[in-house]
Amino acid sequence: MRFFKCLLILIFFLGTYVTSGFAVEGIKFDFHGMMNQIVGSTNNNLSLAGKHKSGSTDFFSYDGRLNSKGFDTDYIDFFNTVGTTFGFTKAQLQFEAETEDNLAKFVYALEVGTVNWGNAEKGFSLSGDGKTQETRFAYAQIAADKDNINHIIRAGLQPTKISNWVWSETAAGLTYHGKTTKCSWMAGWYKGDDDEKSNAKDNNYLVLKTNGELAPNVNIGFFAIYEDAGSETAESENYTQSHTYDRINYYIGLSAQLNPKPFFANLEFVYQGGDIDFISDDIEDLDRGAFLINLDAGIKVNKQLTLSFNTLYVSGDDNPNDKDADNFDAIDVDVKVGMILFKDSFISKCDHFVSDAPYLLDKGLIHHALMANYKLDKKHSFFTALRYLATSKDVGDDENSIGTELDFKYAYKLNKFVNLRFEAACLVPGGAADLMSHDGKEADTIFNIGTGIQFKF
Numbered sequence: 459m460r461f462f463k464c465l466l467i468l469i470f471f472l473g474t475y476v477t478s479g480f481a482v483e484g485i486k487f488d489f490h491g492m493m494n495q496i497v498g499s500t501n502n503n504l505s506l507a508g509k510h511k512s513g514s515t516d517f518f519s520y521d522g523r524l525n526s527k528g529f530d531t532d533y534i535d536f537f538n539t540v541g542t543t544f545g546f547t548k549a550q551l552q553f554e555a556e557t558e559d560n561l562a563k564f565v566y567a568l569e570v571g572t573v574n575w576g577n578a579e580k581g582f583s584l585s586g587d588g589k590t591q592e593t594r595f596a597y598a599q600i601a602a603d604k605d606n607i608n609h610i611i612r613a614g615l616q617p618t619k620i621s622n623w624v625w626s627e628t629a630a631g632l633t634y635h636g637k638t639t640k641c642s643w644m645a646g647w648y649k650g651d652d653d654e655k656s657n658a659k660d661n662n663y664l665v666l667k668t669n670g671e672l673a674p675n676v677n678i679g680f681f682a683i684y685e686d687a688g689s690e691t692a693e694s695e696n697y698t699q700s701h702t703y704d705r706i707n708y709y710i711g712l713s714a715q716l717n718p719k720p721f722f723a724n725l726e727f728v729y730q731g732g733d734i735d736f737i738s739d740d741i742e743d744l745d746r747g748a749f750l751i752n753l754d755a756g757i758k759v760n761k762q763l764t765l766s767f768n769t770l771y772v773s774g775d776d777n778p779n780d781k782d783a784d785n786f787d788a789i790d791v792d793v794k795v796g797m798i799l800f801k802d803s804f805i806s807k808c809d810h811f812v813s814d815a816p817y818l819l820d821k822g823l824i825h826h827a828l829m830a831n832y833k834l835d836k837k838h839s840f841f842t843a844l845r846y847l848a849t850s851k852d853v854g855d856d857e858n859s860i861g862t863e864l865d866f867k868y869a870y871k872l873n874k875f876v877n878l879r880f881e882a883a884c885l886v887p888g889g890a891a892d893l894m895s896h897d898g899k900e901a902d903t904i905f906n907i908g909t910g911i912q913f914k915f
Contacts, residue, residue: 522779641668775822785821840868
């Protein structure tokens with residue numbers, strides 16, 4: 459705690475010197491920050507629970523049971539809970555030191571991950587004085603320009619941004635990035651969850667990615683990820699004992715972006731393969747075979763109005779007793795396909811949501827949406843969406859409809875650093891939601907409303 463306080467003081471003074479024109483000889487400094495403060499209300503507090511996380515869950519069914527590693531099965535009950543009012547705080551400070559020849563950079567970001575107002579353990583209750591800081595980024599970068607190619611090597615805790623559907627969150631690794639005026643590419647090696655002292659849990663990720671201009675207004679992208687996850691433990695409330703397994707996944711993704719103005723479109727396809735091998739001979743091994751397909755398209759009607767639609771299909775598993783895991787399972791993402799269940803809201807930017815992955819449990823997802831963005835002037839902007847959500851495989855007996863959702867957002871630009879935001883969303887549940895509610899009761903309509911301040915510099 460004392461270290462972080464000293465670091466904050468150091469960053470503050472460096473930022474002050476930077477803004478007043480100070481620089482260490484041969485070094486340039488930059489200083490960025492972000493803060494979200496939001497208050498709101500919901501009639502369903504589990505819509506804020508954030509327990510269905512892609513980074514810590516590993517969903518697949520085996521022998522009629524659902525592996526629920528890192529997932530509290532009490533949170534399957536999404537639709538019959540109690541209302542609450544809330545206040546959230548999230549903040550990030552990022553410090554960068556770069557040599558004047560632009561060949562090397564030091565990046566460190568300190569984050570106060572979202573804290574609920576009133577959380578005494580983390581210091582947001584009476585008297586404060588809790589523990590809230592975490593490291594967001596900590597990496598070194600070396601760059602060089604040669605033959606009209608920009609080369610960058612990064613080492614340490616850094617952003618991944620491999621795919622919005624597979625892996626977009628921070629990870630520690632060694633990466634190479636190349637870029638020209640027509641295309642970009644990267645290759646990387648990352649380490650996953652490991653043993654703190656012995657480095658015994660050998661989780662490794664190998665990544666390739668490229669994107670380039672095929673023709674005017676046409677871009678093509680490709681990525682591949684190989685994941686050797688090492689040994690994990692399957693956890694299911696239906697089993698009296700846990701089972702150890704090894705997991706290997708690979709992902710292959712293709713994308714095409716079209717921009718024949720005023721129209722635009724983005725088509726993405728991801729295939730996931732691999733296997734899940736149980737150490738016990740009593741459990742049959744599983745073959746992973748899953749896919750995701752996403753289409754965004756729209757038209758920029760004028761400088762103020764943009765209309766668009768989205769259709770998304772994510773495969774799920776409909777037979778927990780066979781040897782196939784047909785459900786898509788992401789590594790670590792923050793998907794934006796709804797404000798109530800997923801991470802497409804100011805509230806969810808403060809890490810409160812049902813799922814940050816494009817699925818619920820191992821049942822996949824279907825999402826259709828009509829959306830409109832309207833910028834009234836330089837100060838006022840609006841967003842609205844009508845969505846239909848369903849699981850791609852039935853929940854219970856022939857039910858897959860999660861429901862219909864209506865979203866609304868408004869932002870007022872106070873100045874170039876500050877936005878004042880208001881949002882509201884409503885999800886009218888369908889038949890699958892009834893089956894995911896407590897004791898099979900009819901699911902309740904969910905309302906969320908929030909307003910707050912977003913400060914970025």
